[in-house]
Amino acid sequence: MAEIKLRLAEAMKKCMKSADPENITVTQIVEKCGVSRQSFYRNFIDKYDLINWYFDRILKQSFKEMGKGETVRDGLIKKFQYIREERLFFSAGFKGDEQNNLKEHDFIMIYEFYCSLIREKTGTPPDKHTRKLLEMYCQASIYMTVQWLLKGMQETEEELADLMIDAMPGALADQFSKINIL
DSSP: OHHHHHHHHHHHHHHHTTSOGGGOOHHHHHHHHTOOHHHHHHHOSSHHHHHHHHHHHHHHHHHHHHHTOSSHHHHHHHHHHHHHHTHHHHHHHHHTHHHHOHHHHHHHHHHHHHHHHHHHHHSSOOOHHHHHHHHHHHHHHHHHHHHHHHTTOOSOHHHHHHHHHHTSOHHHHHHHHHTTOO
């Protein structure tokens, strides 16, 4: 079943090269994929369900890549490289965000990523103050990531990672330095 879902996502990506998601029909997707409409509806409710499934998959992969880094900077660079590779899907998702709420989904994932990283390194969950700082930082970093993506990715992944680190609240940067991830 995962194979058919991936094939449908690839077909959707091909369709997105020439049309916005709202203008793509299920018929176009299944024709590109070479499967029946019935196969599509066995796996997804509608095209937005397909988009959300694929976004979830690529967001998880981007955070998996981010987790491979030894420092926050390394992780951010890996995440931005992955976003660049999948820019067509991310761009479409962030442009039509009212439908699939990708920014909120990204926020939850990055916030949880940082909380679990702190928990893993210190043995305790972040305190209330740190969680609030993380919440503000994650919201701002998502905003800047979306701007970077939608405005043509003018900065390199390294430059954007450095900007993200420079924008980190001092107390958060201090805590990250103490646990050797900054």
